Amino acid sequence: MRKMLLAAVALAALTLPAMAENYRFAVVPKAMNNPFFDLARDGCVKRAKELGNVECIYKGPVEHEPASQAQIIQDLIAQKVDGLAISVSDVAAATRSIKAAVDAGIPVITFDADAPGSARTAYIGTNNKEFGLALGTKLKELRPEGGKFAMVSGGPAAKNLQERVEGVREALKGSKWEEISGSPTFCNDDIALAVQQMQDLKTGNPDLAAIVPVGGWPMFAREGFRSFASKFKKDIDAGQFSLVVADTLPVQLELLKEGYANALIGQRPFEMGEKSMDALLALKKGEKVEEIIYTGLDTVTPDNVDAMLKK
Incomplete structure (x- = not known):
């Protein structure tokens, strides 16, 4: 009887769908007092909620301070987050931080501001x-x-x-x-x-x-x-x-x-936040992502400002 029960449990385990692994992805802006990055945060949070198994961590320096951004990235590496999306304040400093993250097994993409010579996998944002x-x-x-x-x-x-x-x-x-x-x-x-x-x-x-x-x-x-x-x-x-x-x-x-x-x-910062979550999730799944993902531009004049305000 015991053998039959064990066999039944084993068969049930094989037929049950695998549970999705949960991930913690961090979005690191240049400065948290810049409302531009609030929209990237909102896009990140929205997409993470839609995905269900992703948490969006939004953390960066209060003001534009490249040294503080580098320290925050180091802290996130120590916390073993599952992925990083960084808006690069200083290319040289970020290149070192990105290498440290990649060496720790953490996939890194950049958004808004790139460090193309670094170990980052992709850039998402404006041309x-x-x-x-x-x-x-x-x-x-x-x-x-x-x-x-x-x-x-x-x-x-x-x-x-x-x-x-x-x-x-x-x-x-x-x-x-x-x-x-x-x-x-x-x-x-x-x-x-x-x-x-x-x-x-x-x-x-x-x-x-x-x-x-x-x-x-x-x-x-x-x-x-x-x-x-x-x-x-x-x-x-x-x-x-x-x-x-x-x-x-x-x-x-x-x-x-x-x-x-x-x-x-x-620019389209909300979309940058959304696409950052998609790219990091794909990388964690072992999938390839495009190295450069442009999010486009909008031109607004008095002629179409009302339409833009309604969006």
């Missing part, structure tokens, strides 16, 4: 050179007569931002636009500083015809940006001062609708 080209092309389209322009960037060691700056310059090369000395400024993802830098650029160069922030930082400070732009509202309305800004977060769409900018070129 940043095309992003910069789109920003510059939109400015040229709005103001073919040209003038002096400046850019505001984030961290000088972030490859994605370097590529955007290069793209803007490439788009405006040979046009009537001239970049001023001291451009770009670097706000290190500090939204208040980004607004102050825009003010300083305009104060120091009264004939400045356009400012192109290659990230949405200044507009994330709603009142500060509105205060700055309102001083030049007549010039913005008359096409004599142009603001073409990266990203399309809700606060930016609202400011654009109010007339405090001319155009936005936006």
